[in-house]
Amino acid sequence: QQQVKQSPQSLIVQKGGISIINCAYENTAFDYFPWYQQFPGKGPALLIAIRPDVSEKKEGRFTISFNKSAKQFSLHIMDSQPGDSATYFCAARGNTPLVFGKGTRLSVIA
Amino acid sequence: DTAVSQTPKYLVTQMGNDKSIKCEQNLGHDTMYWYKQDSKKFLKIMFSYNNKELIINETVPNRFSPKSPDKAHLNLHINSLELGDSAVYFCASSLRGLSGNTIYFGEGSWLTVV
Numbered sequence A: 001q002q003q004v005k006q007s008p009q010s011l012i013v014q015k016g017g018i019s020i021i022n023c024a025y026e027n028t029a030f031d032y033f034p035w036y037q038q039f040p041g042k043g044p045a046l047l048i049a050i051r052p053d054v055s056e057k058k059e060g061r062f063t064i065s066f067n068k069s070a071k072q073f074s075l076h077i078m079d080s081q082p083g084d085s086a087t088y089f090c091a092a093r094g095n096t097p098l099v100f101g102k103g104t105r106l107s108v109i110a
Numbered sequence B: 001d002t003a004v005s006q007t008p009k010y011l012v013t014q015m016g017n018d019k020s021i022k023c024e025q026n027l028g029h030d031t032m033y034w035y036k037q038d039s040k041k042f043l044k045i046m047f048s049y050n051n052k053e054l055i056i057n058e059t060v061p062n063r064f065s066p067k068s069p070d071k072a073h074l075n076l077h078i079n080s081l082e083l084g085d086s087a088v089y090f091c092a093s094s095l096r097g098l099s100g101n102t103i104y105f106g107e108g109s110w111l112t113v114v
Helices: none
Strands: A006-007 A010-014 A019-025 A033-037 A045-050 A054-061 A064-068 A072-077 A086-092 A104-109 B004-007 B010-015 B020-027 B032-035 B041-052 B053-057 B064-070 B073-078 B087-094 B108-114
Touching: A006 A086, A010 A019, A019 A033, A019 A086, A019 A104, A033 A064, A045 A054, A045 A072, A054 A086, A064 A104, A072 A086, A072 B087, B004 B087, B010 B020, B020 B032, B020 B087, B032 B073, B041 B064, B053 B064, B073 B087
Parallel strands: A010 A104, B010 B108
Antiparallel strands: A006 A019, A019 A072, A033 A045, A033 A086, A054 A064, A064 A072, A086 A104, B004 B020, B020 B073, B032 B041, B032 B087, B041 B053, B064 B073, B087 B108
8 A cells, every 4th residue: 555646757848947846645643744856876965844834945047845734745846957866755654654655757858 | 864774775686586675774764664655756655663673564575574683774675585575775764653753765776686
């Protein structure tokens, strides 16, 4: 049973456009929602994270939107750049280890 | 300096062999993990240790045996390797047990069983 559902599987965005990746969860005990970025041949690295007491968190071009009632959260990448091309994972945890979504492969084309 | 380092980075071996992957973290964390990433990029936790004690053991064949000699090291030994074991294995660490905020990953060990 997948605890965090992520979509889309892959995404192609023009340079300068907005990339949006969505995740949904079921476990209401989850209290921490990070996004990880993974480049080919590297390990995942924390990009940005949010807790359910806020609805939005912004760091540079990256924004997490969080909807507690809908049990959904999303990553928005503004002004997407070719260097943003990577696989993005949403994740969640409560009193358990992080569980990951299945990942979204983002390609930003010039 | 690499925060979470694991060796080897690449490993090609034959079915039936036994192999080990080593992991060390220099972040002073008290919790370490092994994750497996399959060919479809799905990341799944295998084991977690907190202060050298096993706290998470997901449904993993007992051919996989983690060993934590101290808080900074978590090694993974795999017996009788099978084709389906081919994957990337990531070591990771965090602070404050299971509720630690940021998990830091190593760069992965790419295991190919032929």
